[in-house]
Amino acid sequence: MFRLVMAFTGWLQNTPLALAVGGSDWAYPYIQLTHFTGLSLWLGTSVAVDLRLLGLIKGTQKPDRLSDALFFLNWIGFGIAIIGGGLLFSISAQNYVLNAAFRTKLGVLLPLALVSHIVVQRKSHAWSQTPKPPVAAKLISSIELMLWLSVAAAAVSIPYF
């Protein structure tokens, strides 16, 4: 498995695109910009719905209306974040997979966060049927929030591992 991952990442960071971006003296900040802009759209919209379900954001319309209104922007943000993240990763793919913080971020925390996000999104209608969202809604919204915070914390910790 290790050899397979090393082979793939070795190939990836030597593709023309990865070499061009990695060798460029101006491109890197724009790749970061792509990743952070995408994350802003993704997390801003995801967190807004979580906080609405938790009752920390008040509104007269039901939480599922907010979730529906932000749905497309949410997933467009995710797409932009993945494109930026993929490019960032490709520049030094082997270093990243050898980094414990990165592996934790992408291999453990991100999948969990994504699952919790999809649960929140899909359940938002059911959870909006009562004046106050049920306890399950608050629990899973809190979990989603904490997981995204953990993903970001792992990302920020990458330089230290």
Next chain:
Amino acid sequence: MNWQADDHAALFRFCERLEHVSWIAAVNNWVVSSVLIELAHYFGFFLLVGTIAAVDLRVLGIIGRRDTDDQLGKQLFPLMWTGLALAILSGFVMFAGQATLYYPNPVFRAKLLVIAFAISFGVVVQANLPKWNRMPSVSNGARLIALVSLLLWVAAILAAVEIPHLTYVP
């Protein structure tokens, strides 16, 4: 404004004193706290930019239906300003830890200037949104303001990532 050399020198000396404030130095030198401060800064601006972008894109008609009952704005603006507060507080702590490097840095100064403009446009958007939501169709002036608001925040992120790229501030 006519900055004299003395004013700059005085501010620079203030920056030196900031760097030596005990809790500022401590927070920035301990790995755990500096990671948490960075996390707060990132999360703060994610919330800030994500929410204002959602509002701006709606005004522009690029994504989503018009917010005719103001409900989207009402729910998102408190989150936007909370995100900004978080970003500013954490940003100040990070700035203070290396104030003498950041203060004279032209890319950092550009970032702050862009953010100042972006905040101003955010206030204009928030103040005018109810009026724009009631227009039969969104005016070109409104669209322009929303577009500039959006672009300024993207420019702020760009300025921020250019700081370590163009200048030496670790």
